Amino acid sequence: MKHLLILSLVILGGCMSAPTPRQPTGPGHSAPPSPPVVERPLPAPAPQPGAGPKAPAVVAPEPARSASSDATDSLVRLSEEAAKRGDHRSAIGALERALRIDGRNAxxxxxLSVACLREGRVNLARQYANRATTLAGPRVDWKRSAALAVAAIEEHVGNYDEAERIRALYRRE
Structure with a gap:
C-alpha cells in the first residue's frame, strides 16, 4: 500500500507544471514601468486637384509560385524525359512523387494515367483518368488533360469513335 501511495504521488507530481520564476516584490524591488502606447491615426492622403472619385483599379494577382509547384514541375520534367527514353517505370515513379507533393492536381x-497506359496497365490508367476527371473541377486546363487521358484509353482499347469524339470536344483552337 505504501508503494502504491508513493507511485501515485510521483505520477501526480510529474503532471504538475514547472513553477514560474517569481519577480522580487517589495519596497526595494519594483519593476520598471512599461512605456505608454500611443496610437496616432494615419493622415488621410491629400485629394488631387481635378480628380473625382475613381473606381479602384482591379488587377488580377499573379498566381504565386511555391516551392512545391517548383518541385512538381521538376518531377514532371523528369517524367517526360524518362518517357522519351522509353523508361515508363521511372516516368511513373516521378509522377507518383509529384502526387505526394500535390495530390489534388488533376x-x-x-x-500518370497516360504513363500507366504506355506501360500497358489499362485498368489502372482508367482509374487515374477518372480521378483526374473528378479533381478537375472548374479548371478548363485540367478538364482538358483529364479528357485527353480518357480519349487515349478509349483509343487503346479500340473505341476509336469515342476517342475522336472526346478529342473533338477538347481540341485547342
Missing part, C-alpha cells in the same frame, strides 16, 4: 493524375 493534371498530374492525367499524366
Amino acid at each position: 493534371d498530374l493524375w492525367a499524366r
Whole structure:
C-alpha cells in the first residue's frame, strides 16, 4: 500500500507544471514601468486637384509560385524525359512523387494515367483518368488533360469513335 501511495504521488507530481520564476516584490524591488502606447491615426492622403472619385483599379494577382509547384514541375520534367527514353517505370515513379507533393492536381493524375497506359496497365490508367476527371473541377486546363487521358484509353482499347469524339470536344483552337 505504501508503494502504491508513493507511485501515485510521483505520477501526480510529474503532471504538475514547472513553477514560474517569481519577480522580487517589495519596497526595494519594483519593476520598471512599461512605456505608454500611443496610437496616432494615419493622415488621410491629400485629394488631387481635378480628380473625382475613381473606381479602384482591379488587377488580377499573379498566381504565386511555391516551392512545391517548383518541385512538381521538376518531377514532371523528369517524367517526360524518362518517357522519351522509353523508361515508363521511372516516368511513373516521378509522377507518383509529384502526387505526394500535390495530390489534388488533376493534371498530374492525367499524366500518370497516360504513363500507366504506355506501360500497358489499362485498368489502372482508367482509374487515374477518372480521378483526374473528378479533381478537375472548374479548371478548363485540367478538364482538358483529364479528357485527353480518357480519349487515349478509349483509343487503346479500340473505341476509336469515342476517342475522336472526346478529342473533338477538347481540341485547342
